[in-house]
Structures are given as structure tokens and as C-alpha cells.
Amino acid sequence: SLDQAAGKIVDTIKRTGGDVSGPIPLPTEIEKVTVLKAVHKYKDSREQFETRTHKRLIDVKNPSKETIDALTHLDLPSGVDIEIKK
Structure with a gap:
């Protein structure tokens, strides 16, 4: 579902005229909790x-x-x- 969502985001950016590169897979963050x-x-x-957190980076150049x-x-x-950053 993450890759489908990334594809949906890329399609939206291309449809609105943005220049996009990605999605680039980032390292998976693993948070371990040990209990007795x-x-x-x-x-x-x-x-x-x-808990595993998977991330993708999608870089938009000159967004409108x-x-x-x-x-x-x-x-x-x-x-x-x-998450949108400037």
C-alpha cells in the first residue's frame, strides 16, 4: 500500500505540472521493545x-x-x- 500511495502522489504531481524525482526508498527504521x-x-x-517504519522520498522541483x-x-x-517540506 505504501508503493501504491507513492505512485498516487507521483501521478498527482505530474498531472498538476510538477517536475518529480522518486520515489526513493529510505532505510527502514526498526524500533524494538523488550518486555519480560x-x-x-x-x-x-x-x-x-x-515496529517498522518504511519511508519514501519524493523530490518535487519547482512545485506550483x-x-x-x-x-x-x-x-x-x-x-x-x-510530510511536505520546503
Whole structure:
């Protein structure tokens, strides 16, 4: 779904006349949390959970106002966020 959303963003940029490069896959961020399975002792018995964050970089050169408006109002699936920086 991330690659589909990135394709949707690239199509929107091209449709509004923007010059785009990407999507470029960035390294996956992995956040690990270790918890004890037992309540009081048995420190050797642990369980690990991890959250993976996948990111794509889409570089827009010379964006128009129409391009920025289209990106801010773009309907993306849940779990996919867009961050616009200058």
C-alpha cells in the first residue's frame, strides 16, 4: 500500500505540472521493545516486539501552488502519512 500511495502522489504531481524525482526508498527504521514474560523473576524469559517504519522520498522541483494544494487534499490510505517540506 505504501508503493501504491507513492505512485498516487507521483501521478498527482505530474498531472498538476510538477517536475518529480522518486520515489526513493529510505532505510527502514526498526524500533524494538523488550518486555519480560514473567511478572516477578525469570529474567531470561523475554519477548521482543518491533515496529517498522518504511519511508519514501519524493523530490518535487519547482512545485506550483496547484501541486501543493493537490498534495494537501490527497486521499491516502490509513497508515500512510505525507510530510511536505520546503
